[in-house]
Amino acid sequence: MTRVVLVPGALALLPEYASQVDPVAELRAAALAAVRWLGPEAAVLGDTQGERVAAALMGAAGVRRGGTAAYLVVGNGSAKRSEKAPGHLDERSFGFDAALGDALVAGDLSGVDWSLADELWASVDGLRRASPLVSGSAAVDYADDPYGVQYWVMRWGS
Amino acid sequence: MTLRLGRHEFDDDRTLMMAIVNRTPDSFYDKGATWAEDKAFDRVAQVVDEGAEMVDIGGIKAAPGEEIDEVEEKRRVVDFVARIRAAYPSLVISVDTWRASVGDAVCEAGADVLNDAWGGADPALVDVAAKHDVALICTHTGGAVPRTRPYRVEYDDVVRSAIDDTVAYAERALAAGVARESLVIDPAHDFGKNTFHSLEITRRLGEMVATGWPVLVSLSNKDFVGESLDLPVGERLTGTLAATAVCALAGARIYRVHEVVETRQVVDMVNTIVGRRLPARAIRGLQ
Numbered sequence: 224m225t226r227v228v229l230v231p232g233a234l235a236l237l238p239e240y241a242s243q244v245d246p247v248a249e250l251r252a253a254a255l256a257a258v259r260w261l262g263p264e265a266a267v268l269g270d271t272q273g274e275r276v277a278a279a280l281m282g283a284a285g286v287r288r289g290g291t292a293a294y295l296v297v298g299n300g301s302a303k304r305s306e307k308a309p310g311h312l313d314e315r316s317f318g319f320d321a322a323l324g325d326a327l328v329a330g331d332l333s334g335v336d337w338s339l340a341d342e343l344w345a346s347v348d349g350l351r352r353a354s355p356l357v358s359g360s361a362a363v364d365y366a367d368d369p370y371g372v373q374y375w376v377m378r379w380g381s
Numbered sequence: 382m383t384l385r386l387g388r389h390e391f392d393d394d395r396t397l398m399m400a401i402v403n404r405t406p407d408s409f410y411d412k413g414a415t416w417a418e419d420k421a422f423d424r425v426a427q428v429v430d431e432g433a434e435m436v437d438i439g440g441i442k443a444a445p446g447e448e449i450d451e452v453e454e455k456r457r458v459v460d461f462v463a464r465i466r467a468a469y470p471s472l473v474i475s476v477d478t479w480r481a482s483v484g485d486a487v488c489e490a491g492a493d494v495l496n497d498a499w500g501g502a503d504p505a506l507v508d509v510a511a512k513h514d515v516a517l518i519c520t521h522t523g524g525a526v527p528r529t530r531p532y533r534v535e536y537d538d539v540v541r542s543a544i545d546d547t548v549a550y551a552e553r554a555l556a557a558g559v560a561r562e563s564l565v566i567d568p569a570h571d572f573g574k575n576t577f578h579s580l581e582i583t584r585r586l587g588e589m590v591a592t593g594w595p596v597l598v599s600l601s602n603k604d605f606v607g608e609s610l611d612l613p614v615g616e617r618l619t620g621t622l623a624a625t626a627v628c629a630l631a632g633a634r635i636y637r638v639h640e641v642v643e644t645r646q647v648v649d650m651v652n653t654i655v656g657r658r659l660p661a662r663a664i665r666g667l668q
Binding site: 233234235240241242243244246247302308309370371372 | 658659660661662663664666667668
């Protein structure tokens with residue numbers, strides 16, 4: 224069965240933006256563990272920045288790029304979930320992220336309304352392309368919005 | 382090369398704050414504030430709390446004044462060093478002295494560094510450093526006699542002189558048996574120098590760093606800052622920090638300071654700008 228992992232496109236995950244104290248330590252740990260779970264190689268679905276995040280995580284996890292047995296999807300929910308969020312507060316974020324999160328957990332993205340994604344600064348390119356690959360319920364390794372951006376680390380497949 | 386200061390080792394990317402603790406009644410900046418031993422001990426506690434990796438204990442003020450013989454100098458510093466050693470095992474203890482006999486006594490009491498601010502005035506100091514396997518700060522004074530002020534001193538090239546003399550001093554110490562990783566050079570701002578000399582040393586500090594020997598700078602509240610800005614002692618912190626930033630940019634490793642917190646922030650900020658140090662915690666725009 225095809226393995227699929229979702230991680231967010233947070234640039235803080237890139238080594239060129241490392242700090243002395245990792246501001247996304249918990250997210251990074253969850254993301255790396257999930258990427259390792261993909262196996263020796265995986266294809267990547269994400270936008271240009273997401274591709275860079277994927278490359279960094281796969282490099283750190285020792286996963287090669289390629290094949291069709293596993294996929295690393297880079298995407299996240301809204302970036303407008305608090306007044307300190309990058310896109311400031313937009314109350315519509317909560318409904319959008321809740322619906323998207325539920326669809327991801329259920330493994331069925333067919334009913335997701337993507338129309339608000341751009342307005343809410345959600346990064347969904349990879350998610351939309353992953354739609355046909357995701358099936359069955361997800362294991363949720365991480366779900367939080369520590370900086371006003373909705374992050375998920377999820378796994379599908381066995 | 383790892384820097385080894387007596388019992389303590391520091392990686393190449395570490396910068397160190399050496400806090401000044403005077404056991405004198407008459408030093409220019411604190412004017413005897415830590416003359417009483419308990420006050421000096423409180424000062425040590427304070428600078429440790431502020432993050433200083435080192436203290437530099439001095440029993441004689443640098444400027445001319447009352448003659449302090451070695452008996453009195455030892456009385457002021459030796460037992461005090463022992464007390465600090467017992468209380469702060471991980472603190473680097475430096476003693477500012479040019480006398481070999483005093484150096485020997487403070488090393489017995491637990492000192493890690495001999496800060497020879499007078500540039501080898503006592504030739505036996507290197508042997509003491511070697512005997513105790515402690516670090517030695519090799520300073521440049523242009524040949525000045527201890528506790529004298531510069532008077533019409535001139536150099537063909539003050540930076541060349543500082544490099545030649547401090548490196549020669551370090552090589553002499555090395556030959557005497559002091560470990561290579563325990564030798565530090567210091568251009569000694571204002572020692573045997575007028576303000577123009579100290580400014581040039583600051584401007585061209587990178588040339589000293591390029592020798593490969595770790596460089597210590599002692600800038601804190603000195604007259605070259607005061608004369609540059611026309612400010613008295615007590616109003617020279619901003620100027621000191623500006624000079625500190627220039628020296629940090631050049632790559633100085635150790636900073637002998639009165640104000641630990643402010644200097645640490647300046648040095649860390651400069652080294653972060655340069656790329657020698659990571660930001661503490663950066664997330665803005667990277668979420």
